[in-house]
Amino acid sequence: xxxxxxxxxxxxxxxxxxxxxxxxxxxxxxxxxxxxxxxxxxxxxxxxxxxxxxxxxxxxxxxxxxxxxxxxxxxxxxxxxxxxxxxxxxxxxxxxxxxxxxx
Numbered sequence: 835x836x837x838x839x840x841x842x843x844x845x846x847x848x849x850x851x852x853x854x855x856x857x858x859x860x861x862x863x864x865x866x867x868x869x870x871x872x873x874x875x876x877x878x879x880x881x882x883x884x885x886x887x888x889x890x891x892x893x894x895x896x897x898x899x900x901x902x903x904x905x906x907x908x909x910x911x912x913x914x915x916x917x918x919x920x921x922x923x924x925x926x927x928x929x930x931x932x933x934x935x936x937x
Contacts, residue, residue, distance in 0.1 A: 847872070847873075848867070848870050848871065848872045848881075849870065849871045849872075850866070850867025850868075850869065850870045850871075851867055851868065851869040851870075852867055852868030852869055852930065852933065853865060853866075853867070853868060854866050854867060854868040854883045854884050854933065856883075866883065867881075867883070868882075868883050868884055868929065868930065868933055869881065869882055869883070869926055869929060869930065870883070876910070876912070877910060877911055877912040877913065878910070878911055878912075878913075878914070879908055879909070879910045880908070880909045880910075880922065880925075880926065881907055881908050882907055882908075882909070882925060882926060882928075882929035883907055883929070883933075884929060884932060884933040885906070885907060885928075885929055885932055886932075888905075888906030888907070889906070890928075891904050891905070891906065891907070891909065891925060892904040892905065892906075894925075894928075895909075895921050895922075895924065895925045898918060898921045899911070899917050899918055899921050899922065899925075900916050900917040900918050900921075901916035901917065902916065902917050909922065909925060
């Protein structure tokens with residue numbers, strides 16, 4: 835945990851599922867989760883790692899999700915009631931299936 839300037843403890847714990855190997859430009863690798871969930875002050879972030887096309891999530895699920903911000907591997911929203919949970923499930927399922935095809 836780290837501390838902000840007002841001496842407040844800041845912690846953004848993640849819950850992860852599955853395995854994903856991150857390969858950095860310098861050649862090092864790191865084992866990480868494939869699907870992650872993190873809650874913070876601004877809401878909830880769902881991370882879907884391993885999708886090669888960084889525009890796929892936003893193009894395929896972005897408008898259907900509801901009040902969410904979608905990037906190449908992250909879906910952010912304030913509360914679960916702001917989004918279409920079926921579309922979120924479909925996005926997560928796509929990420930898992932894509933990763934499983936690579937094995």
